[in-house]
Amino acid sequence: MDNIGTYLTLAITVIFAENLFFSRGLGSDVIIRVMARPRDFVKFGIILTVMTVISSILGWVIDSVALALELPQVSGRYTGRAIAYLVCIVILYLTVSGILSRYASHFYREIAKVLPIAVFNTAVLGAPLLLSRLRPTLLTGLTGSDFLGAIIFGLSVGIGFLFALVLMSEGLRQFDAMELPAAFSGLPVRFIYIGLLALAFSGIAGRQAIS
Amino acid sequence: MSEEKNPRKGPRSKRVLNGYRVRLRNSLEFKADAYQNRSRENQMRGLKRTTNTLDEAEYYSGGLRSGDGVAGVFTDGFWNNNPVLFNALGISIILGAADSVKKAFAVSVIVLIVLTAAELVTSLFCRNAEAPSRMTAYVLTSALTILLIGGFMAYRMPSLLASLGIYLPLIAVTGLVTVRCESFAAYNKPVFALADAVGNSLGFAVVCIAIALVREFFGTGMVFSMGRPNSFPAANYPFFSFILIGLLTAGAQYSRALKMRRKSSAKEVSNNG
Numbered sequence: 001m002d003n004i005g006t007y008l009t010l011a012i013t014v015i016f017a018e019n020l021f022f023s024r025g026l027g028s029d030v031i032i033r034v035m036a037r038p039r040d041f042v043k044f045g046i047i048l049t050v051m052t053v054i055s056s057i058l059g060w061v062i063d064s065v066a067l068a069l070e071l072p073q074v075s076g077r078y079t080g081r082a083i084a085y086l087v088c089i090v091i092l093y094l095t096v097s098g099i100l101s102r103y104a105s106h107f108y109r110e111i112a113k114v115l116p117i118a119v120f121n122t123a124v125l126g127a128p129l130l131l132s133r134l135r136p137t138l139l140t141g142l143t144g145s146d147f148l149g150a151i152i153f154g155l156s157v158g159i160g161f162l163f164a165l166v167l168m169s170e171g172l173r174q175f176d177a178m179e180l181p182a183a184f185s186g187l188p189v190r191f192i193y194i195g196l197l198a199l200a201f202s203g204i205a206g207r208q209a210i211s
Numbered sequence: 212m213s214e215e216k217n218p219r220k221g222p223r224s225k226r227v228l229n230g231y232r233v234r235l236r237n238s239l240e241f242k243a244d245a246y247q248n249r250s251r252e253n254q255m256r257g258l259k260r261t262t263n264t265l266d267e268a269e270y271y272s273g274g275l276r277s278g279d280g281v282a283g284v285f286t287d288g289f290w291n292n293n294p295v296l297f298n299a300l301g302i303s304i305i306l307g308a309a310d311s312v313k314k315a316f317a318v319s320v321i322v323l324i325v326l327t328a329a330e331l332v333t334s335l336f337c338r339n340a341e342a343p344s345r346m347t348a349y350v351l352t353s354a355l356t357i358l359l360i361g362g363f364m365a366y367r368m369p370s371l372l373a374s375l376g377i378y379l380p381l382i383a384v385t386g387l388v389t390v391r392c393e394s395f396a397a398y399n400k401p402v403f404a405l406a407d408a409v410g411n412s413l414g415f416a417v418v419c420i421a422i423a424l425v426r427e428f429f430g431t432g433m434v435f436s437m438g439r440p441n442s443f444p445a446a447n448y449p450f451f452s453f454i455l456i457g458l459l460t461a462g463a464q465y466s467r468a469l470k471m472r473r474k475s476s477a478k479e480v481s482n483n484g
Contacts, residue, residue: 029386082380191457
């Protein structure tokens, strides 16, 4: 019960203040693509959330193993670990798509269009990388194991992306109804809208543009 | 449109491409009324193809804009269908790693190596493979390449590696690698895949270095250690880069529309003449 406050702070920080999309641009490649397809983005967001939770858990396990074995850091601080996470994600993807296509082919056909882009993107790989970076600072208030913290981190990252998708899909709907200059219609207006949202989010995080 | 009606015409490679094109056209909801209306309005104003949302379907189908052959593929990737400006690929890398010209240059070289390796492997070995195994192949290829680059950098330039941080491994799954492999290299010969990889990475490099120049100038007041130190921290925040990329994209779109208009008016003149 002591940890509830810490978990809540972690969740709010990750969803709003340090939203991975607005504060680091992770996953922007796929999000900018998916936001134009309102039918797909809920499916995409849910799969992405599941994947960030799984990848955070995987990252936590790999980090713990690396800490326990005291592995030497061969190639940079993050590269080796990131490749380990990525290999795990690939194995997971192959297993899941194999099982689904064999035993639940109808469901698989429904999600087949969004599954690959929801699995192989910078958000799913970025979540465990940032978790291992934040682990010493964000999760210090915890008295017990920080495994639950990792799960909550992954969940909040996914919810943060879903939140960003909803915000941007709504914005795009508004832009469709507007008369925009031809040069700005399409991608440019999306980028500028995301930039303004990111500016607002950096305000929530308490950053100052001029110091 | 005639290709859609007769997907069985032509050699086998073209048939496969046509089937893929039809499936993608059905899957992407590019027939949304709003976009159609807007593009009709733009056509009336003398502008063609101003919305990228419409173009996406054609872009994925692998249709070329700059003519056939290796040179056409290269020009398409480098400028006419620039991965960053027209397709929003590799944005997270630009946001994270392009805050100084040196880092931007390093990232561009890494992207060139990784994209070339991934596209070549996809085109050589996975042209007839199923989607999951193909994806595994190119993601693992790029991961392996990045592992080798990371090892080399840890040995020769550890400070640059530390400053790239989490963004070096993220190159392996960035949209630049996955979308180019999935949409182009998986359906084309190795020569074209090589041209596409080089063109796209050079196109990425140009935009990345341009953004890094502006960000470094505003962020530190100095470019290449010239100028007076002066700090405007907003330049290092993501919103600055997002808005900068938006403005660059608008400029590119404007120049493309202008080019199209010039081309169509030249055609009209030649038809009338």
